[in-house]
Amino acid sequence: MTSVQTLDEYYMKEAIKEAKKAEELDEVPIGAVIVMNGEIVARAHNLREREQNAVAHAELIAIDQACRETGTWRLEESTLYVTLEPCPMCAGAIILSRVKRVVYGAADPKGGCAGTLMNLLEDDRFNHQSEVTSSVLERECGQLLSDFFRKIRERKKLAKKMQTDGLTKNDKE
Amino acid sequence: MTSVQTLDEYYMKEAIKEAKKAEELDEVPIGAVIVMNGEIVARAHNLREREQNAVAHAELIAIDQACRETGTWRLEESTLYVTLEPCPMCAGAIILSRVKRVVYGAADPKGGCAGTLMNLLEDDRFNHQSEVTSSVLERECGQLLSDFFRKIRERKKLAKKMQTDGLTKNDKE
Numbered sequence: 001m002t003s004v005q006t007l008d009e010y011y012m013k014e015a016i017k018e019a020k021k022a023e024e025l026d027e028v029p030i031g032a033v034i035v036m037n038g039e040i041v042a043r044a045h046n047l048r049e050r051e052q053n054a055v056a057h058a059e060l061i062a063i064d065q066a067c068r069e070t071g072t073w074r075l076e077e078s079t080l081y082v083t084l085e086p087c088p089m090c091a092g093a094i095i096l097s098r099v100k101r102v103v104y105g106a107a108d109p110k111g112g113c114a115g116t117l118m119n120l121l122e123d124d125r126f127n128h129q130s131e132v133t134s135s136v137l138e139r140e141c142g143q144l145l146s147d148f149f150r151k152i153r154e155r156k157k158l159a160k161k162m163q164t165d166g167l168t169k170n171d172k173e
Numbered sequence: 174m175t176s177v178q179t180l181d182e183y184y185m186k187e188a189i190k191e192a193k194k195a196e197e198l199d200e201v202p203i204g205a206v207i208v209m210n211g212e213i214v215a216r217a218h219n220l221r222e223r224e225q226n227a228v229a230h231a232e233l234i235a236i237d238q239a240c241r242e243t244g245t246w247r248l249e250e251s252t253l254y255v256t257l258e259p260c261p262m263c264a265g266a267i268i269l270s271r272v273k274r275v276v277y278g279a280a281d282p283k284g285g286c287a288g289t290l291m292n293l294l295e296d297d298r299f300n301h302q303s304e305v306t307s308s309v310l311e312r313e314c315g316q317l318l319s320d321f322f323r324k325i326r327e328r329k330k331l332a333k334k335m336q337t338d339g340l341t342k343n344d345k346e
Contacts, residue, residue, distance in 0.1 A: 054246040054270035055237050064228050073227040088293050089265025092286075096262055097227035110300065113265075117298050118291075120261050125290050127283065 008081070008103050011035055012137045015081040015105070018045040018058065019144055025050055029144045032058035032082040034066045034075065034099070041078070042066035058082060059090035063097050075099050083141040085112035085134070091120040094130055101131040105141025181254070181276050184208055185310045188254040188278070191218040191231065192317055198223055202317045205231035205255040207239045207248065207272070214251070215239040231255060232263035236270050248272050256314040258285035258307070264293040267303055274304040278314025 011033055018031025022045035034042040044061035048054065059082050067073050079101040080094060086104065091113040094102055102114060102121055113120045114132050121130045184206055191204025195218035207215040217234035221227065232255050240246050252274040253267060259277065264286040267275055275287060275294055286293045287305050294303045 048246055051240075052244055052246050053237060053240040054248070055233060055240070055266050056246075057269075060228060064226060067224075067226040067228070071225055073221055073225050073229075075227070087265055087269065088286075088299070089262050089269055092260055092262025092265050093228050096230075096260065113261075126261070 008133065008136045011040070011079070011081045012083070012103065012105060012141070014040060014043065015058075015083050016137065016140060016144070018043050019083045019141070022046045022058070023144065023148060029148050030058045030082070030084045032062040032080060034062050034078050034080050036066075036070070036075070036078045041069050055089065057087065057090050059086055060093050063093045063099070067097065073097060079103060080130075081136075084108050084145065085114050085116055086121075087111045088113045088120065094121060095126050095128050098128045099130050101133065103133045103136050105135070105137050106145060107134065107138075181306065181309045184213070184252070184254045185256070185276065185278060185314070187213060187216065188231075188256050189310065189313060189317070191216050192256045192314070195219045195231070196317065196321060202321050203231045203255070203257045205235040205253060207235050207251050207253050209239075209243070209248070209251045214242050228262065230260065230263050232259055233266050236266045236272070240270065246270060252276060254309075257281050257318065258287050258289055259294075260284045261286045261293065267294060268299050268301050271301045272303050274306065276306045276309050278308070278310050279318060280307065280311075 014033045015031045019029040022031060023029035027046045027049055030046040032044055033040050042062040042065035044058045044065060046058045047056040059080060066075055075097045078099050080099045081103045083105040085108040086094060104114060107116050109116055115134060121132050187206045188204045192202040195204060196202035200219045200222055203219040205217055206213050215235040215238035217231045217238060219231045220229040232253060239248055248270045251272050253272045254276045256278040258281040259267060277287060280289050282289055288307060294305050
């Protein structure tokens with residue numbers, strides 16, 4: 001028998017694969033998949049910088065893809081897996097597409113709208129609520145992000161050092 | 174001299190033209206335009222039913238279009254005009270794309286997130302806030318929506334009546 005926890009971890013690993021594709025493109029590593037009847041109908045990763053598009057978040061691309069794939073804007077029987085807690089835009093897209101359940105990995109203290117800053121997904125003033133499961137493979141999802149931002153900081157530090165060294169060298173010449 | 178109010182009404186009329194395009198397609202009449210340096214860089218209308226896509230809201234399509242048009246996800250110097258108060262998804266997309274100012278027509282008591290149910294656009298926990306101006310050509314924007322929903326109700330009533338009449342006629346035969 002396959003437990004819900006095992007299935008959640010299985011699909012979260014698929015979302016993590018997507019996050020790693022983002023990382024390879026120097027994008028913040030966030031990935032998402034949408035599952036309907038045990039089948040992955042959409043998979044996507046953050047593409048904001050590459051596409052220079054503010055709406056190119058993993059979840060939004062995945063929802064857009066799932067609507068196209070299934071031919072309907074109602075994703076009522078679906079579960080969305082995402083490595084990072086959804087932002088307001090993605091939480092809104094989840095409500096609008098009536099995703100049944102959202103499973104996320106790491107919490108987002110800066111913009112998380114599925115329990116951290118607020119919980120748009122379970123706010124009964126909207127005409128749909130999604131069930132939320134948090135902290136699935138949290139450590140692995142969070143690690144991807146912290147490693148990414150550490151590398152960015154190191155790269156910036158190195159660039160600054162090279163610039164300063166260059167300036168000093170030029171000053172001496 | 175052109176006052177801000179006159180300009181706001183001018184661009185809102187452009188958003189209303191977009192809303193009317195949606196209406197012609199039997200879509201809920203909502204329209205949006207994005208203005209940068211006095212120029213309309215994107216115009217869009219609600220296409221949810223036609224595209225069968227939950228994310229096909231006027232504002233989201235307009236933001237996507239403006240990013241493609243300008244080649245950047247930062248729409249910092251822009252004003253977004255929309256006939257109806259933004260939902261959580263569109264308010265989120267506005268924050269993410271750093272739209273400077275949002276002008277809307279009618280308030281949305283069921284899902285408005287720019288002052289009615291909540292105010293995501295001016296929530297200082299997010300890393301960007303947009304200035305909000307509400308109620309510009311409010312009556313006209315609201316009228317479009319109430320006329321649309323009235324027609325839908327009448328159409329449904331008529332369809333039901335025709336079905337009942339048909340059934341009664343068949344019963345008699």
